[in-house]
Amino acid sequence: MQNHVHLLIETPDANLGAGMQRLHSDYAQQFNQRHGRSGHVFQGRYGVVRVDSDEQLWGVAAYLAMNPVKAGLCDTPEEWPWSSHAATVRGAGPAWLDDARLLLHFEGLGGDPRERYAAMFRG
Numbered sequence: 001m002q003n004h005v006h007l008l009i010e011t012p013d014a015n016l017g018a019g020m021q022r023l024h025s026d027y028a029q030q031f032n033q034r035h036g037r038s039g040h041v042f043q044g045r046y047g048v049v050r051v052d053s054d055e056q057l058w059g060v061a062a063y064l065a066m067n068p069v070k071a072g073l074c075d076t077p078e079e080w081p082w083s084s085h086a087a088t089v090r091g092a093g094p095a096w097l098d099d100a101r102l103l104l105h106f107e108g109l110g111g112d113p114r115e116r117y118a119a120m121f122r123g
Helices: 016-035 054-070 085-090 099-104 113-119
Strands: none
Touching: 085 099, 085 113, 099 113
8 A cells, every 4th residue: 555544533523634634744745855755645635434333443443454455465464564453453552552442342242352353353
């Protein structure tokens, strides 16, 4: 995935557009400076899908983790170095990754939420 990213973001305020503009702009400027390039880094404007239920969240989480696998970039979602999936499964993410918030949505399935999340990716 050389021209786009997938993010699962929760925001209590209606400020997603401003946040995405800042994120993409700052990243593009740094990337272009580092690589001696100019112009757009990402393909098109960001897209957004509002998630309204746990079931929809589970589908989004699975889609995000499996996207590089389906694109043929790795064999398992844990192998993709640019994803938080492996850190979420291991429970060893960086401080800014709120995997606990994601896993709250798996508590209703019973058992350990981290295990329930990881079970979505086993054949």
